Amino acid sequence: xxxxxxxxxxxxxxxxxxxxxxxxxxxxxxxxxxxxxxxxxxxxxxxxxxxxxxxxxxxxxxxxxxxxxxxxxxxxxxxxxxxxxxxxxxxxxxxxxxxxxxxxxxxxxxxxxxxxxxxxxxxxxxxxxxxxxxxxxxxxxxxxxxxxxxxxxxxxxxxxxxxxxxxxxxxxxxxxxxxxxxxxxx
Amino acid sequence: xxxxxxxxxxxxxxxxxxxxxxxxxxxxxxxxxxxxxxxxxxxxxxxxxxxxxxxxxxxxxxxxxxxxxxxxxxxxxxxxxxxxxxxxxxxxxxxxxxxxxxxxxxxxxxxxxxxxxxxxxxxxxxxxxxxxxxxxxxxxxxxxxxxxxxxxxxxxxxxxxxxxxxxxxxxxxxxxxxxxxxxxxx
Numbered sequence: 001x002x003x004x005x006x007x008x009x010x011x012x013x014x015x016x017x018x019x020x021x022x023x024x025x026x027x028x029x030x031x032x033x034x035x036x037x038x039x040x041x042x043x044x045x046x047x048x049x050x051x052x053x054x055x056x057x058x059x060x061x062x063x064x065x066x067x068x069x070x071x072x073x074x075x076x077x078x079x080x081x082x083x084x085x086x087x088x089x090x091x092x093x094x095x096x097x098x099x100x101x102x103x104x105x106x107x108x109x110x111x112x113x114x115x116x117x118x119x120x121x122x123x124x125x126x127x128x129x130x131x132x133x134x135x136x137x138x139x140x141x142x143x144x145x146x147x148x149x150x151x152x153x154x155x156x157x158x159x160x161x162x163x164x165x166x167x168x169x170x171x172x173x174x175x176x177x178x179x180x181x182x183x184x185x186x
Numbered sequence: 187x188x189x190x191x192x193x194x195x196x197x198x199x200x201x202x203x204x205x206x207x208x209x210x211x212x213x214x215x216x217x218x219x220x221x222x223x224x225x226x227x228x229x230x231x232x233x234x235x236x237x238x239x240x241x242x243x244x245x246x247x248x249x250x251x252x253x254x255x256x257x258x259x260x261x262x263x264x265x266x267x268x269x270x271x272x273x274x275x276x277x278x279x280x281x282x283x284x285x286x287x288x289x290x291x292x293x294x295x296x297x298x299x300x301x302x303x304x305x306x307x308x309x310x311x312x313x314x315x316x317x318x319x320x321x322x323x324x325x326x327x328x329x330x331x332x333x334x335x336x337x338x339x340x341x342x343x344x345x346x347x348x349x350x351x352x353x354x355x356x357x358x359x360x361x362x363x364x365x366x367x368x369x370x371x372x
Contacts (some may be wrong), residue, residue, distance in 0.1 A: 075274035088261035101283025
């Protein structure tokens with residue numbers, strides 16, 4: 001099949017612009033902001049259900065994107081529920097959740113889901129970045145970035161210059177996989 | 187309206203038997219075990235979405251039941267997500283999550299949702315029991331019972347004799363509200 005047009009279902013204009021830039025030359029990306037229900041389950045189950053729902057509403061090929069932050073001491077939780085914990089506890093509280101656990105390692109995961117249309121099974125493109133959960137450092141400007149220090153760096157996501165973060169992040173890794181996947185669809 | 191028959195959507199036979207006993211003389215309770223998706227959201231949003239789904243599948247009046255355990259230091263989280271944390275962390279790990287927080291208070295909540303049928307708005311009957319999250323004590327036989335010590339007692343749910351637990355629990359409080367609600371429907 002040849003895919004010319006793809007809808008990114010997101011309400012986030014920055015994510016849209018960035019994704020359009022990354023996928024230019026591969027596919028025309030337009031956008032719809034639709035309220036999608038998120039289910040409880042594993043990161044993968046959450047992403048699949050959401051993308052399936054988006055494809056049914058848009059009635060055509062779509063991508064959706066989910067991010068999570070897992071703590072290894074909690075076997076990957078909060079993971080897909082991280083946004084609720086961030087909202088209530090702020091970055092400080094996320095770090096405090098691990099006070100009773102020796103293992104401070106964790107991972108950031110970005111799951112991009114692609115679905116061809118209603119009735120089709122979504123395909124997942126996952127980017128995972130391993131690191132450590134640390135006391136918040138750097139500007140408190142974006143989500144849980146201040147508490148996540150990726151392996152190989154002595155700075156948190158919040159402290160890293162964006163041109164460095166953007167080439168090592170969970171999101172970058174997922175987008176790289178998406179580019180390969182979409183190229184092979186053409 | 188006069189309600190003679192009501193379906194309790196649960197896969198748990200013990201819960202069914204107990205509920206049948208509690209509601210005998212008020213309503214005939216039958217049972218269906220249906221896989222219901224649980225959404226992410228507040229305790230109330232989760233219960234409403236689940237009950238609405240159940241009423242659509244059963245095509246008639248239904249009740250569903252949800253329980254949660256919230257930590258006040260985490261503004262009520264894990265709350266509706268407690269089962270995922272219990273599964274991965276066991277009672278020991280739930281207690282450890284609060285190691286970094288001074289406030290060890292929490293609350294157990296049981297949300298029974300009633301929906302008349304497809305297209306009707308679910309009604310929530312909530313029972314909340316406040317208490318403290320403690321190091322696990324008592325038999326590890328039921329869920330997070332070993333870490334929850336209700337206010338006014340020096341024993342955890344797991345340590346309390348069932349005849350005492352059953353007359354003070356979050357579930358008892360919700361069922362009492364349900365009984366009043368159903369009686370007034372007759």
